[in-house]
Amino acid sequence: MKVPSPRLRWYERIYLWEIARGMVVTMRHMIRNLFRQREMPTVQWPEEPKHLPVRIKGRHRLTVREDGSPKCVACYMCATACPARCIHIEAEESPEPTIEKVPKAFDIDMLRCVFCGYCVEACPEDAIRMDTGEVSIVSDNRDDFIFHMDFLLRGSGEEWKKKRGRPEPVEEDEDLSSPPDTPEETRDGYRRRERPPVPSSW
Ligand code: SF4
Ligand code: SF4
Numbered sequence: 001m002k003v004p005s006p007r008l009r010w011y012e013r014i015y016l017w018e019i020a021r022g023m024v025v026t027m028r029h030m031i032r033n034l035f036r037q038r039e040m041p042t043v044q045w046p047e048e049p050k051h052l053p054v055r056i057k058g059r060h061r062l063t064v065r066e067d068g069s070p071k072c073v074a075c076y077m078c079a080t081a082c083p084a085r086c087i088h089i090e091a092e093e094s095p096e097p098t099i100e101k102v103p104k105a106f107d108i109d110m111l112r113c114v115f116c117g118y119c120v121e122a123c124p125e126d127a128i129r130m131d132t133g134e135v136s137i138v139s140d141n142r143d144d145f146i147f148h149m150d151f152l153l154r155g156s157g158e159e160w161k162k163k164r165g166r167p168e169p170v171e172e173d174e175d176l177s178s179p180p181d182t183p184e185e186t187r188d189g190y191r192r193r194e195r196p197p198v199p200s201s202w
Contacts, residue, residue, distance in 0.1 A: 008109075055096040056133065057115045058129040058130055058131065058132040058135050059110065059132050059137055060108055060128055060129070060130050061106070061129055061130075061152055062106065062127060062128055062152040062153045063126060063127055063128070064153060069096075070103060070106075070149070071127035072102065073100065073101055073102065073125055073127070074103040074106075074126075075101075076089055077122040077123060078118075078119035078120075078122050078128055079121070079163055081118040082118060082119050083114065083116060084112045084114050085112070085121060086108070086109040086112035086113045087106075087108055088106075088108075088109070089106050089107075090103065090105040090106075090107065091104060102166075103149060105148070106149040107146055107147065107148050108147045109145065109146055110146070110147055115130070128152075155184075
């Protein structure tokens with residue numbers, strides 16, 4: 001289908017008139033915004049906080065019982081449902097006779113998380129939620145994006161944002177070439193672990 005070109009007048013063909021018209025529109029907006037800044041839709045983030053919807057999926061947290069222990073029963077449902085394979089759980093026997101297992105380690109790799117919320121949906125204990133409203137997760141250190149159980153249970157505020165349950169740095173003279181003697185062995189409170197392989201179909 002042939003679309004006929006519109007016939008331009010001589011002053012439209014030299015474009016100066018159209019450029020001047022465009023500049024008038026631009027200047028009109030600029031001057032109006034200078035004097036009516038409060039009405040502008042721009043959010044001056046991060047100085048000005050952005051009001052997020054209450055149901056937005058923020059960074060995860062682990063919920064606790066009345067006695068402060070985690071509600072999580074280490075059932076691995078969230079890790080199984082996670083499409084990004086970014087949840088790492090290690091279970092141990094619970095000292096409580098009515099609870100079979102509790103997590104010994106519960107880490108989330110936020111660099112792999114896609115904020116889908118499947119982990120929250122899969123949890124039968126309401127033990128994991130994404131209702132913190134924290135969506136600005138930034139750091140210049142990759143380790144900061146591994147959220148450990150300690151931070152997920154109690155982390156909030158600036159102080160915790162700094163710590164994020166990051167493990168103590170490993171001593172330089174420590175031999176990292178061989179794994180710990182037993183699977184239970186930890187190094188400075190941090191458990192070395194293998195990430196589950198991502199299926200090739202993903
Ligand atoms: S939000 Fe999705 S990708 Fe992130 S940890 Fe939960 S299930 Fe995995
Ligand atoms: S957070 Fe919920 S789904 Fe995940 S291991 Fe704990 S109890 Fe199971």
